Amino acid sequence: MDHHFINIILVGLAFMILFTAFQATGMIAPSVLEGVKNDTVNGTSFQGSGYISLAIVYTLFTIANIFAPVVVSICGSSISMFIGGITCFLYVLSFISPMVWSYYLVSILFGIGAAILWTAQGVYLSRNSNEMTISRNTGVFWAMYQSSLIPGNLYVYLSIDTEMITRSVRYPLFTVFSIVSALGIACFGLVIWRTFSERRRVNSELLKNEEKISCVDIVETLKIALRLLKTRNMLLLLIPFGYTGFALTFFQTVYPTCIGHLIKYGDKRKRLIGLHGILVGVAEIFGKLH
DSSP states (O other), X not given: OOHHHHHHHHHHHHXXXXXXXXXXXXXXXXXXXXXXXXXEETTEEOOOXXXXXXXXXXXXXXXXXXXXXXXXXXXXXXXXXXXXXXXXXXXXXXXXXXXXXXXXXXXXXXXXXXXXXXHXXXXXXXXXXXXXXXXXXXXXXXXXXXXXXXXXXXXXHHHOOSSSOOHHHHHHHHHHHHHHHHHHHHHHHHHHHHHHHXXXXXXXXXXXXHHOOOHHHHHHHHHXXXXXXXXXXXXXXXXXXXXXXXXXXXXXXXXXXXXXXXXXXXXXXXXHHHHHHHHHHHHHHHHHHO
């Protein structure tokens, strides 16, 4: 098997494992935090909001994408994915015992980290592809990534059997999700190992230049990113980008929360959020492989 394709598979596996936890977390976050508000710590109940948290994440994700190429240029794509993965792990970990200040802080960190993570993923994917393999590699990666919706939400479906997601349900749920996220980070560690192994084995000018990044290169990278924002094609893409944002918000947070509050579904309606995530995951996989 071509070593470039092995790299794609490994990165796809890392994203699949890492986002097994985050994708499910994003769907149940508002419902989980409703249960947290019933807990009392030193006489003060939790007042955080899953919607506000995700708004922080995606707002900073958008802004940080302007500067993320600079970080990727300095650190390299594999190390940047590792850094971004750590912020995702911290976000999931915060649900075990959430406090308002720490919850919103990790939301800020993950918003920035997500921009670095996805920018690095695009760079890594392009460097391990050519004109003949880019479509195949992109399809394989996205199918693996979207498959993360299935195991995470299946675990949610099997774990939640109460009307409210209480502390006794939340602790084991997010302990497992945190462990899964850590395994995803470990996979990024393997990506770093393969990257440096290839650098030692392959003596190419491209790799030499990648290791020698000057301040001029960093400034130029930032200028290119800013110029790209002003191009006609990028401005036209703002329309589908905006639609995608509304669609993502609906099926990932608003609709699952509505399902969890529909009384006619009974006392175990919260577990149906997991079923929703499973069905979305199946549809996403077939859509990417079509």
